[in-house]
Amino acid sequence: MNRSTLTALAALALAPLAACGQSDTAADNATPVTNAAETAAAEGIDYGTRIRDLPEGQRRGVLFRAIRDSGQDGASCQAVTSMNEAAPTNGLATWNAVCDNTARWAIVFANDGTATVTGPLAAQPARSS
Incomplete structure (x- = not known):
């Protein structure tokens, strides 16, 4: 099982909001956040919903990117x-994806911007009728 932190996903999701609600002066109680996962957790960003709401091409x-960034097998x-949303895994958004019409992958997105990528998965057995 490969694990991948999707900082690119976080940057993609947060980029349109980068200038929203900012002022020229910093708040007195502002605490710097050091990474995208901490930012997402602090702001309550739900990446599962964000990914579901993306246009198909962006999703x-x-x-x-999650599969490619997961390690040597995904490279x-x-x-x-092909892709489809699967039943949630422990309450987290889960997607199944097929690379190059052959390799199946499962991607579980946590609400903090990280993903767990599993695969390539064994082919599903053919069903007899």
Whole structure:
């Protein structure tokens, strides 16, 4: 099982909000946050919902980056050729993706911007009728 921290996902999701609500003066009680996961937790960002609400092409890109960034096995993925949202895993958003029409992956997104990528998974056995 490979684990990947998706800082690129966090940057992608937070980029449009970077200038919202900012002022020229810092708040007296402002505490610097050092990484995207801490920022997401502090702001209550739900990445599962954010990913679900993305247009299909962007969601495909997020899943592709998660798989590619997960390690050596994922590095061979050239394209996410199919994807679907699966039942939540321990209450966390879960997606299944297929790379290059062959390798199946499961990606579980935590609410703090991290993802757990599992795969490639064994092919599903053929069902007999």
